Amino acid sequence: MVIKNVTKLLFKATITAVSTVLGLVLPAAALEIGSFNVSTTDKDLREALMQASLTVAAADDAETTPRGALAAANADYARLVRTLYALGYYSGVVTIKLDGREAASIPTFNLPAQINQATVSVDPGPQFSLGVAQIAPLAPGDTPPEGFRAGAPARSTVLQETVDSGVKGWREAGHAKVALSEQSVTANHSQNTLSVRLGLAPGPRVTFGRLVQTNDSAVRSAKIARIAGFPEGTVFSPEELETVAKRLRRTGAFSSVSLTEAETLRPGDVMDVNLALVDEKPRRFGFGAEISSFEGVTLSSYWMHRNLFGGAERLRIDGEISGIGSQTGGIDYSLAGRLNSPAFFGTDNDGFVYGSISDEEEENYDLQQVRIGAGASRIFSDHLQAEAALELRYVNTFDDFYGERDFFFLNVPVSATLDHRDDVLNPTTGYYVKAEAMPFVRLDDSDAGLRFFADGRIFRSVGAEKRLVFAGRLQIGSTLGPDLADLPPDFLFYSGGGGTVRGQPFQSLGVDLGGGTLSGGKSFVGVSGEVRASITDSIGIVGFVDAGMIAADTLFAEAGDWHAGAGLGLRYNTGIGPIRLDVAAPVGGDTGDGVQFYVGIGQSF
Known part of the structure; x- marks a missing residue:
């Protein structure tokens, strides 16, 4: 008798073990929704309940296990009731059955080997x-x-x-x-x-007390206070508190900024605010690449050091090599550095110094340049900022028409940026405007003038999911003062290529000086339009048209020459912005023929 019982126990244990192993090895049968009944004619209510249901989501997952199905069903009782409450139904009844058994009655530690079907019934009752x-x-x-x-x-x-x-x-x-x-x-x-x-x-009307730093940071405390601009002694304002946090975050020196209001007030209804900071890693680097069938390959990289001297200073060095394998010109090189010191002239007023060297070998000219400068920037709001600098610039250039020329300038570059885009790399709504003006004086001559440039972009989406986006861009630039012969190439304007008119060769439209020599013009207008459509969450297509105008004289002083290009693009969205592939051809003007393609990261504008 004992042997017989032992045999039965061993047999049951073997069957259990085999069932367990098979359950682990073999795929479980997919969970299906047998029915999802809601006693209502309100389609919106039924849709809201189905979207809230974890059981429905589990049925959509082919890998849902019996334990996962039971967990989803048990959680759904509260989720569905909360959804009913959210819509004003307070006497609802929710029933969820798994293979005919009420989910709430199934023991968690004695699961069936399989759960094949779920049925959900909701009687919402009347709306209150x-x-x-x-x-x-x-x-x-x-x-x-x-x-x-x-x-x-x-x-x-x-x-x-x-x-x-x-x-x-x-x-x-x-x-x-x-x-x-x-x-x-x-x-x-x-x-x-x-x-x-x-x-x-409401409690009493509160005034700000002290900003109390609660932990150590590699950034000096005095500089932290200067950057924060904490409004001690003023009436409490949650907006001011958020502004303090934004000032600290935008330095890039901190990975986390936390402001906590003191639980108790000091005499006089004064409230201190505790500040906790987590320092960001001090060094960072990045790289980028773009390719165009005509302009060749562009490789760029940067290295950045945050908090260089303990005052949240940011040093960034950028290097770029472009024109690799281009059909015109040679390889261009540039190296630039900029040191930015936040709150150098007080809260929201940064100071900076910069310098750069570059060597450009274009089809129409060769140019070597050195720039050094210093200036200040001001952040007026989350969307508006401006900066001004004093700059020395030396330029050596050579072309077939003018020969070799040297320029030594004192410049005063000033710019303002208004950015209301919802996303920098992939905007769907909003607008962006950047305006630049640069008065200049030649120190090796008596020439003086002004160069200005403006870039405006607007974005409009259709539908709640923003799957269709219309984008437009207008660029206007002009140089006032000296004649063409008394200006270096980078003070002038060309059109054609990825930044202006896709489908037209790079810098193919300028001022014809005769004998096959092309110079930049003193004025430029560029217009672009795109229609961007999302096919899936990751893939999108784009149709675009670009046009550009170059004039030899200042803007509106004379009619210029136009050219245009159009094409189609493919976008693949990634976590760091869309990967861009554009294919374009000329549709106006006589500056190019054939098809051009462009590859990069981020939208074209």
């Missing part, structure tokens, strides 16, 4: 409306959200939004310690109404 909707007191001039009123659907999201809005109003009025002091929510199931009474305790 707000019978009483009161919140008081509110900050002067503040009003509750539109949906918080008697007779409106009693959505729980609206209730939370109402509390958040009331708290926000008092905080913006300087009452940092406002709190929800009373809440009464009563459901009347016979009348399907929800009565809500909310009370706020």
